[in-house]
Amino acid sequence: MxxxxxxxxxxxxxxxxxxxxxxxxxxxxxxxxxxxxxxxxxxxxxxxxxxxxxxxxxxxxxxxxxxxxxxxxxxxxxxxxxxxxxxxxxxxxxxxxxxxxxxxxxxxxxxxxxxxxxxxxxxxxxxxxxxxxxxxxxxxxxxxxxxxxxxxxxATAIDSIPSDRRKLVTFHDAFSYLAQRYGLQVVDVVVASPGKEPSAKDVANLVDAIAAEEVPAVFKEPQFNARILELAADDAGVEVCTLYSGTLDKKVNTYVKLMRFNARELARCLG
Ligand SMILES: [Zn+2]
Missing domain, CATH: 3.40.50.1980 (Nitrogenase molybdenum iron protein domain)
Structure with missing residues (x-):
């Protein structure tokens, strides 16, 4: 030392x-x-x-x-x-x-x-x-x-998204505070709590929700396997984008970079 x-x-x-x-x-x-x-x-x-x-x-x-x-x-x-x-x-x-x-x-x-x-x-x-x-x-x-x-x-980045497209479908229920602060609507999540496997019915409901709400894109998170979200997005014909929730990596290695990445990704994929 x-x-x-x-x-x-x-x-x-x-x-x-x-x-x-x-x-x-x-x-x-x-x-x-x-x-x-x-x-x-x-x-x-x-x-x-x-x-x-x-x-x-x-x-x-x-x-x-x-x-x-x-x-x-x-x-x-x-x-x-x-x-x-x-x-x-x-x-x-x-x-x-x-x-x-x-x-x-x-x-x-x-x-x-x-x-x-x-x-x-x-x-x-x-x-x-x-x-x-x-x-x-x-x-x-x-x-x-x-x-x-x-x-x-x-706030400025999310304000640029038309209000009827400010809809979130994410892997787990991590974005309620972001949604509440910056004016987004949480439509659905793949799992209520990480560690639980979604059922076939959960996935079918997810596909229905994406279609019914006309969600422009869905968001995976880097720390979770995105397979189910990719299948649902494929079925619904929408893009899979990325949001960071609770962990950093080499590219996004500070809180400020995490929020900045999320804001840009939301504007890019929903806007
Ligand atoms: Zn979490």
């Missing part, structure tokens, strides 16, 4: 998206890692020992809550030191109800909620590392300004 490395504040976030938020706020003061690797599905991912080991040394743990990390909850509880705060980013924010959760967990796809997440991370860092307060506040201020610009940019 390099000189100075040990002195850094160790932050473990569940998703790479939240690790990105922490890096934006903490910069060089932090050593940030994520439990769920890029490209994995947060709902069902079970962590490997090397990632769990990071928890035992963490100064701060960041999770979403609302059962997003259902498969990780016990691991986090058992391995986080009792003196280490666990920040639940969605806590107290207005949640949209969903079929099999207390609330739909994907709040960050509305940039206003991402802003609340970042403010919460900033406050937690100031609390555990007061010596860095000025740095955290200054970094957060400039990042929050970037997010407010992003919010307007996403």
């Amino acid at each position: 390099e000189e100075g490395e040990t002195a850094r504040v160790k932050v473990v976030a569940s998703l790479d998206l939240f690790a990105d938020f922490a890096r934006q706020v903490g910069g060089d003061r932090l050593n940030v890692s994520n439990l769920i690797p890029a490209g994995a599905d947060p709902h069902t991912y079970e962590p490997v020992p090397s990632r769990v080991a990071k928890l035992t040394k963490a100064d701060l743990v960041i999770v979403n809550g609302l059962r997003l990390e259902a498969a990780l909850e016990d691991v986090i509880e058992e391995n986080t030191p009792s003196s280490t705060p666990i920040v639940e980013l969605s806590e107290g924010l207005p949640a949209i109800s969903s079929d099999d959760h207390d609330g739909n967990p994907h709040l960050w796809l509305d940039v206003q909620n991402a802003i609340a997440y970042v403010e919460r991370i900033r406050d937690a860092l100031v609390e555990i590392d007061p010596a860095g307060a000025e740095t955290y506040r200054a970094n957060a201020d400039s990042y929050l300004a970037e997010l407010r610009t992003l919010d307007a940019e996403v």
Whole structure:
């Protein structure tokens, strides 16, 4: 380990998206890692020992809550030191109800909620590392300004889509907050919850919904097998496009890039 490395504040976030938020706020003061690797599905991912080991040394743990990390909850509880705060980013924010959760967990796809997440991370860092307060506040201020610009940019892109074409069919139920904030309608999803297999009837209903609502395109997500969505799109004669929901990759490797990609893809495929 390099000189100075040990002195850094160790932050473990569940998703790479939240690790990105922490890096934006903490910069060089932090050593940030994520439990769920890029490209994995947060709902069902079970962590490997090397990632769990990071928890035992963490100064701060960041999770979403609302059962997003259902498969990780016990691991986090058992391995986080009792003196280490666990920040639940969605806590107290207005949640949209969903079929099999207390609330739909994907709040960050509305940039206003991402802003609340970042403010919460900033406050937690100031609390555990007061010596860095000025740095955290200054970094957060400039990042929050970037997010407010992003919010307007996403709104403008979606406003360019004719209102009768602002319809979403996606793999899983991740885009309700995006739809609510920017004026889209969620028509259907392939699975109510990842990890469950859709039945033949579900797929038939999906094809019917795409046709009945005259949905211009459907959206796969990089972390899920798109076969069923491709079959349904083929049957209905519409294009398959891509939206990112909860995980990054090499090309789309920050939250800002994720939202920007989604906004452009929505405008391209629905507009
Ligand atoms: Zn999800």
